[in-house]
Amino acid sequence: MLLVLCPLNDPHALWFAGRARAEGRPCTVLPTEKLSFPRRRSHRLGGGESQARTVIELTDGTVVDGARVTGVLNRMIAPPADAWRHAAETERTYATAELHAFSLSWLSALRCPVRNRPTPQCLAGPAPDTLRSWAAAHASGLSCAPVRVGTADPWHPAAAVLAAASRASGPSARPVHAVCLDGTVLAPDVPARVAAGVAALCSAIGADRCLIGIDFLVDGEDWRFAGTSPLPDLRAGGHRLYRLLLRALGQR
Amino acid sequence: MTVMLWGVPTEPPMAMVARALTARGADVVVVDPQSLAGAAVDVVLSGAGPGRPGGRLAGVIRTCGRSVELERVTAAYLRPVEPDVVPGLDPAERGRARQVHDTLLSFTEVADAMGGCRLANPLSAMASNTSKPYQAQLIAGHGFYTPATLVSDDPDEVLGFVDRHRGAVYKSTSGIRSVVTAFDPARDTGRLDRLRWCPVQFQEHLDGPDVRVHVVGDRALAVLADSAAVDYRYARLQVGADARLRPYALGDGIAERCVALAADLGLPFAGVDLKLLPDGRVACFEVNPSPGFSWYETATGLPIAAAVADWLLTPAG
Numbered sequence: 001m002l003l004v005l006c007p008l009n010d011p012h013a014l015w016f017a018g019r020a021r022a023e024g025r026p027c028t029v030l031p032t033e034k035l036s037f038p039r040r041r042s043h044r045l046g047g048g049e050s051q052a053r054t055v056i057e058l059t060d061g062t063v064v065d066g067a068r069v070t071g072v073l074n075r076m077i078a079p080p081a082d083a084w085r086h087a088a089e090t091e092r093t094y095a096t097a098e099l100h101a102f103s104l105s106w107l108s109a110l111r112c113p114v115r116n117r118p119t120p121q122c123l124a125g126p127a128p129d130t131l132r133s134w135a136a137a138h139a140s141g142l143s144c145a146p147v148r149v150g151t152a153d154p155w156h157p158a159a160a161v162l163a164a165a166s167r168a169s170g171p172s173a174r175p176v177h178a179v180c181l182d183g184t185v186l187a188p189d190v191p192a193r194v195a196a197g198v199a200a201l202c203s204a205i206g207a208d209r210c211l212i213g214i215d216f217l218v219d220g221e222d223w224r225f226a227g228t229s230p231l232p233d234l235r236a237g238g239h240r241l242y243r244l245l246l247r248a249l250g251q252r
Numbered sequence: 253m254t255v256m257l258w259g260v261p262t263e264p265p266m267a268m269v270a271r272a273l274t275a276r277g278a279d280v281v282v283v284d285p286q287s288l289a290g291a292a293v294d295v296v297l298s299g300a301g302p303g304r305p306g307g308r309l310a311g312v313i314r315t316c317g318r319s320v321e322l323e324r325v326t327a328a329y330l331r332p333v334e335p336d337v338v339p340g341l342d343p344a345e346r347g348r349a350r351q352v353h354d355t356l357l358s359f360t361e362v363a364d365a366m367g368g369c370r371l372a373n374p375l376s377a378m379a380s381n382t383s384k385p386y387q388a389q390l391i392a393g394h395g396f397y398t399p400a401t402l403v404s405d406d407p408d409e410v411l412g413f414v415d416r417h418r419g420a421v422y423k424s425t426s427g428i429r430s431v432v433t434a435f436d437p438a439r440d441t442g443r444l445d446r447l448r449w450c451p452v453q454f455q456e457h458l459d460g461p462d463v464r465v466h467v468v469g470d471r472a473l474a475v476l477a478d479s480a481a482v483d484y485r486y487a488r489l490q491v492g493a494d495a496r497l498r499p500y501a502l503g504d505g506i507a508e509r510c511v512a513l514a515a516d517l518g519l520p521f522a523g524v525d526l527k528l529l530p531d532g533r534v535a536c537f538e539v540n541p542s543p544g545f546s547w548y549e550t551a552t553g554l555p556i557a558a559a560v561a562d563w564l565l566t567p568a569g
Binding site: 038040041042043044045046047048049052083084094095097098099100101102104105108109119120121128129130131132134135136138139144146147148149150151152156157158160 | 291292293294295296297298299307311348351352354355357358359361362365366376379380382383384385386388389392397398399400401402403404405406409424425426427428449450451452455456
């Protein structure tokens with residue numbers, strides 16, 4: 001079973017699932033909202049067993065057995081905690097942390113191909129601090145505008161790299177969102193030196209077996225690094241991305 | 253050369269490390285979460301351009317009347333407190349404190365890679381402890397026994413697990429602190445329906461003495477806790493008497509495995525929680541990424557704060 005894990009309003013994941021189903025592939029979309037109200041969740045590990053075992057049963061009868069899943073497209077950015085939305089803040093905070101912990105362990109333990117495996121910082125995959133991603137991009141040979149972040153600046157640290165790229169780029173600069181799968185850029189017309197830098201960046205941030213988006217501001221020949229995202233625009237990758245992603249997820 | 257201490261200065265671990273650093277003549281700048289609203293931070297990364305290796309980290313932090321160039325910060329001991337839970341701040345102060353907190357956090361995330369700064373510990377590395385079963389998967393790769401664990405919202409499955417293991421304990425699945433408690437059928441069976449809303453972590457109950465191993469760089473300082481309590485930290489609450497702590501000499505390569513485990517998690521300073529099982533196996537429950545070591549040092553005399561200070565003052569390799 002191919003599993004697509006995403007929020008209900010994720011058009012990219014639904015695009016991928018729609019194409020897979022149109023080809024007659026068994027593909028289950030598991031909205032994170034439904035995961036908030038399951039019939040049953042069970043996650044077993046340890047005790048000398050080499051493999052964890054997770055079974056999640058939904059109220060519509062769907063059973064997600066980790067042992068039967070053959071590939072997972074994971075775009076779960078937040079833990080499935082909708083059931084606690086109206087709880088008192090302290091209880092909601094605790095339950096959200098617990099459900100994050102459950103989700104992180106479940107998705108990490110899957111033995112099938114997963115894009116992306118979660119990280120402790122982000123359930124959807126690698127999401128390093130923005131300055132750390134800048135440092136990695138710079139060390140990888142990508143063009144990086146000097147970045148400044150401080151308490152006197154109007155932008156949050158998370159927006160500092162994009163702000164720096166914007167300041168350094170001319171008015172004719174255009175944004176390019178490059179989808180990268182397992183270190184390979186799937187956007188058209190990407191210069192070879194940029195593609196090589198992207199591969200190095202993916203490796204540096206632990207995304208060499210991941211599906212991520214890398215943002216650039218392109219001004220003439222200059223592809224200026226503007227940030228990374230664990231939730232890339234899949235449709236921008238088109239049919240080529242669809243085929244490569246299927247293969248990465250272990251589907252023929 | 254300045255060491256940044258980010259945390260509540262009166263909190264015992266922070267105070268003990270500060271004293272050890274001062275005794276070694278180190279220049280220390282304290283970033284007190286209570287004073288964060290009045291602080292200012294600027295961070296600048298430069299060296300742009302393809303093919304230019306490295307890059308430069310510069311900037312300044314101004315706090316409590318001091319101004320320190322970030323390039324001078326060679327090490328940091330981090331026990332920050334989220335601004336949302338710092339008492340006594342009004343909403344405007346809380347907002348300013350948040351901005352300083354987030355900027356400092358970004359600084360620490362890049363300080364090791366670009367500034368050669370030694371961090372105990374990088375905050376991103378501490379995140380492995382946000383999920384005990386996730387961390388258990390990493391721990392098992394280092395040859396430690398990890399207890400049979402069930403995280404479930406199914407009362408019948410939980411009762412079956414308790415029955416199969418002839419008892420069980422339960423605790424938080426996340427890194428939020430909880431008291432490890434033995435499952436009491438008479439008290440707890442009737443409450444199991446509450447699991448429906450959020451799965452809870454149950455583990456087989458293991459016998460044997462607890463050992464807390466403080467890893468500092470490549471050193472391991474171990475303390476044995478002698479107590480009949482399920483959670484020796486709360487022994488007075490559970491069995492009416494405090495746990496007795498004493499230094500413990502680790503054997504059979506256990507120290508090396510603890511050091512390797514902490515290094516694998518990216519934690520130069522860690523508290524590894526072990527249990528010595530009667531059959532000779534060594535179980536590991538979790539790795540605490542921000543160990544509150546003061547209790548162990550005070551009770552045993554082990555020089556944990558000194559080891560942390562020495563590590564912070566060692567030039568980055």
